[in-house]
Amino acid sequence: MAEAIRKPTRGRVRGERLETRVTAEQKKLIERAAALQGRTVTDFVLTSVQDAARRAIEEHSQLALSLRDSEAFVDALLNPKPVNDRLRETVRRYRQRAGV
Secondary structure, three states: OOOOOOOOOOOOOOOOOOOOOOOHHHHHHHHHHHHHOOOOHHHHHHHHHHHHHHHHHHHHHOOOOOHHHHHHHHHHHHOOOOOOHHHHHHHHHHHHHHOO
16 A cells, blocks of 8 residues: 655644734844844744743732731631631632622
8 A cells, every 4th residue: 555655844733823913123133133144034933932831821820928928828728717608608609690
């Protein structure tokens, strides 16, 4: 049986498009930075945007607490306060609104 011959693809297959408007100054700055790194403007912009997106996601997924706050958090986990009527009512309202 003959196997299909696959052409090696260069780079990534790009099916989506992003567009933006920039000032002349911004464009010159981006072009200069790309040239200094020996990259195309597209490659420079994509890499920069991806790096910024990863950093934003990373920062959003981490929780940094001060020593005092982390001690309070651990104490709340180890010594939880008893459930009171206010908390029960809050949970009831949440479940009602969320349909849970």
